[in-house]
Amino acid sequence: MGTEAEFGKLVVFGVGLIGGSFSLALKAVGQVGEVVGFGRSLGSLSQAIDLGIIDRVGANPGAEVADADIVLIATPVAQMPDIMAKIAPYLGPETLVTDGGSTKSDVVAAARAHLGDRIDRFVPGHPIAGAENSGPAAASAMLYRGKKVVLTPLPENSTLDVARLRSAWEWCGAQVHQLTPGEHDRVFAAVSHLPHLLSFALVHDLARRENGEQFFNFAASGFRDFTRIAASHPEMWRDICLANRAALLDELDRYQTQLGELRAALDQGDGAALEEVFAVARAARRAWADGKLKE
Amino acid sequence: MGTEAEFGKLVVFGVGLIGGSFSLALKAVGQVGEVVGFGRSLGSLSQAIDLGIIDRVGANPGAEVADADIVLIATPVAQMPDIMAKIAPYLGPETLVTDGGSTKSDVVAAARAHLGDRIDRFVPGHPIAGAENSGPAAASAMLYRGKKVVLTPLPENSTLDVARLRSAWEWCGAQVHQLTPGEHDRVFAAVSHLPHLLSFALVHDLARRENGEQFFNFAASGFRDFTRIAASHPEMWRDICLANRAALLDELDRYQTQLGELRAALDQGDGAALEEVFAVARAARRAWADGKLKE
Numbered sequence: 410m411g412t413e414a415e416f417g418k419l420v421v422f423g424v425g426l427i428g429g430s431f432s433l434a435l436k437a438v439g440q441v442g443e444v445v446g447f448g449r450s451l452g453s454l455s456q457a458i459d460l461g462i463i464d465r466v467g468a469n470p471g472a473e474v475a476d477a478d479i480v481l482i483a484t485p486v487a488q489m490p491d492i493m494a495k496i497a498p499y500l501g502p503e504t505l506v507t508d509g510g511s512t513k514s515d516v517v518a519a520a521r522a523h524l525g526d527r528i529d530r531f532v533p534g535h536p537i538a539g540a541e542n543s544g545p546a547a548a549s550a551m552l553y554r555g556k557k558v559v560l561t562p563l564p565e566n567s568t569l570d571v572a573r574l575r576s577a578w579e580w581c582g583a584q585v586h587q588l589t590p591g592e593h594d595r596v597f598a599a600v601s602h603l604p605h606l607l608s609f610a611l612v613h614d615l616a617r618r619e620n621g622e623q624f625f626n627f628a629a630s631g632f633r634d635f636t637r638i639a640a641s642h643p644e645m646w647r648d649i650c651l652a653n654r655a656a657l658l659d660e661l662d663r664y665q666t667q668l669g670e671l672r673a674a675l676d677q678g679d680g681a682a683l684e685e686v687f688a689v690a691r692a693a694r695r696a697w698a699d700g701k702l703k704e
Numbered sequence: 705m706g707t708e709a710e711f712g713k714l715v716v717f718g719v720g721l722i723g724g725s726f727s728l729a730l731k732a733v734g735q736v737g738e739v740v741g742f743g744r745s746l747g748s749l750s751q752a753i754d755l756g757i758i759d760r761v762g763a764n765p766g767a768e769v770a771d772a773d774i775v776l777i778a779t780p781v782a783q784m785p786d787i788m789a790k791i792a793p794y795l796g797p798e799t800l801v802t803d804g805g806s807t808k809s810d811v812v813a814a815a816r817a818h819l820g821d822r823i824d825r826f827v828p829g830h831p832i833a834g835a836e837n838s839g840p841a842a843a844s845a846m847l848y849r850g851k852k853v854v855l856t857p858l859p860e861n862s863t864l865d866v867a868r869l870r871s872a873w874e875w876c877g878a879q880v881h882q883l884t885p886g887e888h889d890r891v892f893a894a895v896s897h898l899p900h901l902l903s904f905a906l907v908h909d910l911a912r913r914e915n916g917e918q919f920f921n922f923a924a925s926g927f928r929d930f931t932r933i934a935a936s937h938p939e940m941w942r943d944i945c946l947a948n949r950a951a952l953l954d955e956l957d958r959y960q961t962q963l964g965e966l967r968a969a970l971d972q973g974d975g976a977a978l979e980e981v982f983a984v985a986r987a988a989r990r991a992w993a994d995g996k997l998k999e
């Protein structure tokens with residue numbers, strides 16, 4: 410009785426926000442059968458059992474992935490090589506492996522180094538979902554509803570495997586897009602990583618001044634919005650910046666060029682040039698906001 | 705019957721958001737008697753009458769300021785020299801003159817040039833109140849409640865006049881602070897003008913790329929917050945940047961130095977240095993947000 414789940418068995422490495430929510434979302438729509446979890450903290454694994462995120466705690470990664478339909482590596486990138494090396498020899502012929510990392514080129518490099526000739530099993534992915542909170546308690550079946558997920562298929566991937574992964578994320582309620590790993594890293598360097606760096610920079614520079622409090626005392630709504638992301642997790646963003654270093658340096662250099670143009674216009678008192686830049690920016694920002702409202 | 709209003713007669717130049725709200729706020733607490741308005745648009749003046757912002761439209765500036773208790777010049781700075789020159793010869797011996805401009809050094813320079821030996825009458829001010837909307841219809845008696853107002857008294861001002869202006873703004877519900885004009889311009893360059901410039905720069909640079917839409921397509925909440933102020937009025941911000949050019953260039957140079965340090969850390973893969981900057985920024989941003997919640 411009942412339709413068979415699309416994914417009979419899911420193995421998830423990392424049972425926090427990303428991995429936990431993926432499991433809960435698939436369970437909520439009845440599209441996964443058994444979920445086996447791996448993690449580094451017995452507390453988290455125990456909590457994941459209690460919250461219904463996983464059905465079992467795995468003991469032997471190789472044994473568990475052998476008959477898994479889908480494997481999600483939802484850990485920090487630093488932990489991925491070891492996991493990949495451990496599971497590579499045991500992956501089933503149709504076992505689909507994916508990840509949830511914020512950067513892709515480094516994940517792909519790790520996969521090429523540690524999955525070896527099983528690289529075709531690995532379809533990299535990046536769910537764009539808020540990470541304010543973490544851990545199993547933060548996981549939710551609704552996390553991915555209406556959110557974007559970017560898959561960055563490799564040349565070795567089959568069309569079928571990419572379609573299967575797309576299907577999994579669509580069951581989670583996400584809108585799936587595709588980019589190459591390089592495109593992904595450049596895009597997110599520009600619209601996410603660089604803004605974080607710029608915001609951290611502004612706040613840090615004010616905080617280190619002798620009379621810093623006077624500045625903060627008169628900071629208002631514009632400052633509040635611009636610096637909201639400066640309250641982000643330092644370690645997580647250190648890792649993202651280092652992981653996406655090349656693309657981020659490139660974006661930073663482009664931005665410095667733009668700033669230099671503005672500085673020159675300001676220095677020369679060129680109001681027309683300033684106004685042009687501001688008007689183009691305003692129009693683009695409003696068009697983007699309007700576009701999002703229609704989604 | 706009833707307490708006498710603190711300000712028998714207010715003359716306001718500019719009957720839009722800033723000037724209109726000042727009048728409405730004082731009227732709402734019964735602390736102003738007659739309000740006479742000057743403006744460049746008959747439509748605005750007529751609307752101001754209809755909305756109860758002003759009691760009369762002025763015809764002769766000199767005649768009106770002669771028996772005014774307080775004069776608020778709530779126009780763009782570009783219009784101030786002319787107004788100041790017109791009223792200077794006629795200001796009563798105790799007529800208090802002030803303004804609502806976002807920058808102060810340039811306003812003070814205009815006042816020194818055009819009020820002549822009546823400069824002692826002029827106590828510069830800057831109400832920090834949102835300017836999303838404009839015009840008489842946007843004016844509200846509540847606009848300044850809980851907001852900050854910065855006065856930048858001149859050496860020529862009497863303690864009494866500064867106290868009178870403080871009192872006026874406090875009747876509007878504002879929290880009054882004092883800085884020198886130079887301090888004001890440096891502070892606002894850092895916490896308001898520079899962030900706007902930086903936000904405009906990011907959006908403009910993305911908008912001018914050939915494949916710009918791809919970037920905007922994947923921009924999410926961090927981008928949204930960071931770029932909210934990039935939707936600000938181009939002309940208004942052109943004027944603010946030009947008016948506060950010196951302080952803004954100085955802040956931009958400091959910021960470029962900070963960015964250079966981050967670039968070097970990123971280039972060298974110095975995760976510890978990045979994390980330190982991010983951690984200091986996060987702590988400062990959170991402390992600021994917590995402090996505001998307690999207000």
